Amino acid sequence: MDGAELTGKKVLITGASGFTGRHAVHYFQGAGADVTAVVRRPDIYAFDEKVSVYVCDLNDKHQVRELIRHVQPDYVLHLAGKNSVPDSWANPLLVLETNVMAVLYLLDALRCCPDVRxxxxxxxxxxxxEPGHVPAPPHPYSLSKALEEMVSLSWMSLFGQQIMLAEPGNLIGAGPSTGICSLLARHVAACEQTGKTEAFRLSGRDNTRDFLDVRDAVRAYAVLLLHGTSGRVYPVVSGVERSLGEIADLLLSMTDAEVPMRWDGASSGPDGAGKQEELPALRKLGWRPQISFEDSLRDILSDVRAHQGRITE
Amino acid sequence: MDGAELTGKKVLITGASGFTGRHAVHYFQGAGADVTAVVRRPDIYAFDEKVSVYVCDLNDKHQVRELIRHVQPDYVLHLAGKNSVPDSWANPLLVLETNVMAVLYLLDALRCCPDVRxxxxxxxxxxxxEPGHVPAPPHPYSLSKALEEMVSLSWMSLFGQQIMLAEPGNLIGAGPSTGICSLLARHVAACEQTGKTEAFRLSGRDNTRDFLDVRDAVRAYAVLLLHGTSGRVYPVVSGVERSLGEIADLLLSMTDAEVPMRWDGASSGPDGAGKQEELPALRKLGWRPQISFEDSLRDILSDVRAHQGRITE
Structure with missing residues (x-):
């Protein structure tokens, strides 16, 4: 991808103060784009002063319409949403409203601008x-993402919009992530700084996951905004399964501290995030992961060492 | 069905002032049920004084929660919704919000009462x-009904609720219907009363549709409330295709007036409403249509003759 393609382009990023959002704003800003960071609350994160911050409740269709009218974006990266499976059980309505209605309001507002990608x-x-079976999603979150996809692709078909779907697996990196790599790195940093001795509990050493650095994912989103095929669903994964044992060994090799761990047993195999069937789609557009897994872990550990006191930001 | 099964049961009917709603309230009231008619506005239709009328905006989750808490129904018949395909093009957001969020708010409020059917x-x-294809609904209405079904059946799976889906085809009967039978009957009554001479335009005489009397449909809903299998989708159709020519001939045989008609040509075949594949499901529960097509048309004609002056009610 030629970075110049983004220079001066108006890129609107929703969910900008979230884990991926912060990295996305940083990346597009660095690529010369004119970034509007859409946030629900302005006090969550302090963006670079060159970034336009726009406060908007995406569940309010009038605010969303005004946002699009005001920004007139060339590109929209929709990252906002509720992403916690346990929270989706605690408040299913909220996850449905947030993940389904927000995308509907956004895409409906974008009907005014057919050139936006x-x-x-x-x-x-x-x-x-499964065709012929009663729908049985495992949790409300999985239902909300199925509906979000159906609404998005249907809006494309109905109104001729240019919409690509990105499906990331397990993204890792510096910042407010609650993924296993960040949790484990925080445990390591806590052991270094406070001599914490309670063991960190993990499932089987052989359990594997597909991990991708969030910065590689953001580059994938940029590639899709510029060159993705409308109506297509793109898995955004590394294609490499890593075991929990490997993660623990790597992180422990980066510290001198005593880090107690407890393996609670049962192996459950891969979580399916890295399923390969459509992986070549993004690679054909020239994208591939650039950041090694070791570098990702090292950056996470540096970040939590620096921010351990304020991990709840 | 033994009518006594409904005696004293609390039946909540949404969309009660609509075409099907009025017939449903009348039927369940007659069967001895304790009916709550849920309407958005109280001034649309004057119900029998024994019916409890409850004004509720189903797009307001707090109002919906209060409705369920107040009524504590045994059975819920959800008829409310936007049903116009042209309107769904004019305001797609409204049809999605009304048809999808209302059912979500209703079913979520009903999580408190697992015995409700x-x-x-x-x-x-x-x-x-179609599996493996980009979703391409023909209009926003069809998308809204697909999402409504997915939300309903998923809520059943996720929260163990007892939910049956009914899928009516073309319902006909007295009242504020905009279906072809009512429109044609209004034309006949207008010719009788005012000597109107402008021709009524119809497509090919051979075009067929599956028509079912709305009263037969309401009995089907009652059967499903009492005996339907949770998670199942039941077509509610007559199983008989009628041609437009047959409808016109029948209605013209019921009048002495001169009724000009104009056939605009192309035959398009059945609209698919009467597809047979699952028809036996309701029949196995003991339901079958009881009102002949001729009687349906005669009742529609009597109704429009009596109300021609206020067909916009």
Whole structure:
């Protein structure tokens, strides 16, 4: 990808103060784009002063319409949403409203601008109905992401919009992630700084996951905004399964501290995030992961060492 | 069905002032049920004084929660919704919000009452995605009904609720219907009363549709509330295709007036409402249509003759 393609382009990023959003704003800003960071609350994160911050409740269709009218974007990266499976059990309505109605309001507002290219960031955890069977999503979150995808692709078909779906697996990196790599790195940093001795509990050493650095994912979203095929669903994964044992060994090799761990047993195999069937789609557009897994872990550890006191930001 | 099964049961009917709603309230009231008619506005229709009328905006989750808490129903018949395909093009957001969020708010409020049995009335026009293809609903209405079904059946799976889906085809009967039978009957009554001479335009005489009397449909909903299998989708159709020519001939045989008609040509075949594949499901529960097509047309004609002056009610 030629970075110049983004220079001066108006890129609107929703969910900008979230884990991926912060990295996305940084990347597009660095690529010369004119970035509008859409946030629900302005006090969550302090963006670079060159970034335009726009406060908007995406569940309010009038605010969303005004946002699009005001920004007139060239590209939209929709990252906002509720992403916690446990929270989706605690408040199913909220996850449905937030993940389905927000995308509907956004895409409906974008009907005014048929040249805009939009990437909707879904999830590998989305539920896929089996034809001829009663829908049985495992949790409300998976239902919300299935509906989000159906609304997005239908809006494309109905109104001729340019919409790509990105489906990231397990993204890792510096910042407010609650993924296993960040949790484990925080444990390591806590042991270094406070001599914490309670063991960190993990499932089987052989359990594997597909991990991708969030910065590689953001580059994938940029590639899709510029060159993705409208109506297509793109898995955004590394294609490499890593075991929990490997992660623990790597992180422990980066510290001198005593880091107690407890393996609670049962192996459950891969979580399916890295399923390969469509992996070549993004590679054909010239994208491939550039950041090694070791570098990702090292950066996470540096970040949590620096921010251990304020991990709840 | 033994009518006594409904005696004293609390039946909540949404969309009660609509075409089907009025017939449903009348039927359940007659069967001895304790009916709550849920309406958005109280001034649309004057119900029998024994009916409890409850004003509720189903797009307001707090109002919906209060409705369920107040009524504590045994059975819920959800008829409310936007049903116009042209309107769904004019305001796609409204049809999505009304048809999808209302059912979500209703079913979520009903999580408090796992014994409640609910019939959601969908549509034979709902879009069915083809596996492996980008979703391409023909209009926003068909998308809204597909999402409504997916939300309903998923809520059943996720929260163990008892939910049946009914999918009526073309319902006909007295009242504020905009179907072809009512429109044609209004033309006949207008010719009788005012000597109107402008021709009524219809497509090919050979075009066929599956028509079912709305009173037969309401009995089907009652059967499903009492005996339907949770998670199942029931087509509610007559199983008989009638041609437009047959309808016109029957109505003209019921009048002495001069009724000019104009056939605009092309035959398009059945609209698919009466597809047979699952028809036996309701018949196995003991339901079958009881009102002849001729009687349906005669009743529609009597109704429009009596109300011609206020067909916009």
């Amino acid at each position: 939009t990437v909707i960031v879904g999830s590998r955890l989305k539920y896929t109905p | 609910t019939v959601i009335v969908g549509s034979r026009l709902k879009y069915t995605p």
